[in-house]
Amino acid sequence: MSLFSYDTIKKVLFKCDPESAHALAGFGFSILEKCPIIRKITSKCFTYEDAILSQELFGTLFKNPIGLGAGFDKNAQYIKAIQTLGFGYTEIGTITPKPQSGNAKPRLFRLIKERSLQNAMGFNNDGMDVIAKRVAKYDNFAFPIGVNIGKNKVTPEDKALSDYEILLKNLSTFGHYVVINISSPNTPGLRDLQNEAFVTQLFTTAKKITQKPILLKIAPDMSEEDALTLCKLALDAGGSGIVATNTTIDYTLSDEAKDFGGISGKLLKEKSRAIFKAVGKEFYDKTLLISVGGIDNAKEAYERIKDGASLVQIYTAFIFKGPYLCKNINTELAELLKADGYTNISQAVGAHWKK
Numbered sequence: 001m002s003l004f005s006y007d008t009i010k011k012v013l014f015k016c017d018p019e020s021a022h023a024l025a026g027f028g029f030s031i032l033e034k035c036p037i038i039r040k041i042t043s044k045c046f047t048y049e050d051a052i053l054s055q056e057l058f059g060t061l062f063k064n065p066i067g068l069g070a071g072f073d074k075n076a077q078y079i080k081a082i083q084t085l086g087f088g089y090t091e092i093g094t095i096t097p098k099p100q101s102g103n104a105k106p107r108l109f110r111l112i113k114e115r116s117l118q119n120a121m122g123f124n125n126d127g128m129d130v131i132a133k134r135v136a137k138y139d140n141f142a143f144p145i146g147v148n149i150g151k152n153k154v155t156p157e158d159k160a161l162s163d164y165e166i167l168l169k170n171l172s173t174f175g176h177y178v179v180i181n182i183s184s185p186n187t188p189g190l191r192d193l194q195n196e197a198f199v200t201q202l203f204t205t206a207k208k209i210t211q212k213p214i215l216l217k218i219a220p221d222m223s224e225e226d227a228l229t230l231c232k233l234a235l236d237a238g239g240s241g242i243v244a245t246n247t248t249i250d251y252t253l254s255d256e257a258k259d260f261g262g263i264s265g266k267l268l269k270e271k272s273r274a275i276f277k278a279v280g281k282e283f284y285d286k287t288l289l290i291s292v293g294g295i296d297n298a299k300e301a302y303e304r305i306k307d308g309a310s311l312v313q314i315y316t317a318f319i320f321k322g323p324y325l326c327k328n329i330n331t332e333l334a335e336l337l338k339a340d341g342y343t344n345i346s347q348a349v350g351a352h353w354k355k
C-alpha cells in the first residue's frame with residue numbers, strides 16, 4: 001500500500017476547473033519548496049536512483065533522463081519541489097521579456113477519457129526580470145535547469161528577433177541549457193517563425209550572445225521533411241540540440257477538442273513519436289535530443305531513447321498519473337536497460353539506428 005494516494009487527491013483536483021487545480025497544486029508545491037523537512041520525506045518517497053540512469057550532458061550530471069516539460073513551472077517557483085518528485089531535471093518558462101497575463105480564461109481543458117489536455121495559456125509569466133532574480137539563487141544548484149524563452153504576444157513578428165536577443169542577454173547566464181520556443185500554438189504568428197531564414201538568423205545571433213547550449217523546440221504539426229530542414233539549420237548555425245515536440249493543433253484527434261490551443265498527452269503520442277523518430281534517425285549521433293509528447297510509461301520513454309533521445313520530458317502524464325510517475329518510469333527503465341545488457345543509459349541512445 002502506498003503512503004500517498006494520488007487517486008484521492010486527483011478526485012479533489014479534478015473536481016476543480018483545470019487552472020484552479022493547477023493553482024491548488026502550485027500551493028502544495030510552494031509549501032514543499034519552502035520546507036526542507038517535507039522535501040526530505042518527499043524525496044525518499046518519490047525518488048529512484050541508479051547509476052545506470054545517470055549521464056553527464058552539457059557538462060552537468062543528469063541523475064535520470066526524466067524532465068518536467070516547460071509550462072508547468074513557468075515562473076521558476078518550484079525548482080526544489082520538482083527535484084524531490086523524482087525528476088532528473090526541469091525546464092522553466094516559457095519566459096518572455098515583459099510579464100504578460102496570457103490568453104483569456106478558460107484556456108486549459110481536460111480530455112479525461114483520452115488522458116490528454118488542451119491548453120491555450122499564451123505564455124502567462126512574470127517576465128524575465130522577476131524570474132531572473134528568482135532563478136539566480138540556483139546558480140550552483142546540483143539539479144539541471146533548462147530555461148525556455150519566447151517572444152511577447154505584443155511584439156510584432158518583424159521585431160521577434162530582438163525579443164530573443166534580450167532574453168538571451170538577460171537569462172542565458174542562468175540554468176544549464178536554453179530552449180528557444182517558436183512552436184507554441186498560443187501566441188499568434190509564433191509558429192510562422194519556424195522558417196529557414198528566421199531560424200538561421202536566430203541561432204547565428206544567439207551564438208554571439210552566449211556560450212550556453214541552445215536548443216530548438218519544434219512543433220509536431222509539420223512534415224518530417226520540414227522538421228529535418230529546420231533542425232539542420234538550427235544545428236548548422238550553432239544550436240546544441242532539439243526538443244521535439246510541443247503540443248499539436250490537430251483538432252481532429254478528438255471529438256471533444258476545442259478549435260484553439262494545443263493538445264498534449266496520449267492524443268499527441270503518435271504524432272510526436274513520429275516526428276521524433278525522423279529527427280532521431282537523422283541526428284542522434286550529431287547532437288543532443290530531447291523527446292516530449294505523450295510519454296507516460298517506461299516502455300515509451302525507452303523507445304524514445306532508442307530512437308535517439310538522451311533525455312525525455314513529461315507534463316500531461318504527470319497530471320493524470322501523479323507524483324509516483326517518475327519513480328515508476330525510472331525503476332522500470334533501469335530494469336529494461338539491464339535486461340538488454342546495457343551498463344549505462346547513454347549506450348542505448350539511438351540503439352534503433354546503430355548497426
Ligand SMILES: Cc1cc2nc3c(=O)[nH]c(=O)nc-3n(C[C@H](O)[C@H](O)[C@H](O)COP(=O)(O)O)c2cc1C
Pocket residue numbers: 069070071072074093094108117119121123148181184217245246247264265266268292293294295313314315316317
Ligand atoms: C498547460 C500546458 C502549458 C504548457 N506551456 C508550455 C510553455 O510555456 N512552453 C513550452 O515550450 N511548452 C509548453 N507546454 C508544452 C509541454 O512542455 C510539452 O511540450 C507538451 O505538453 C507535450 O508533452 P506531454 O504530452 O507530456 O504533455 C505546455 C503544456 C501544457 C499542457
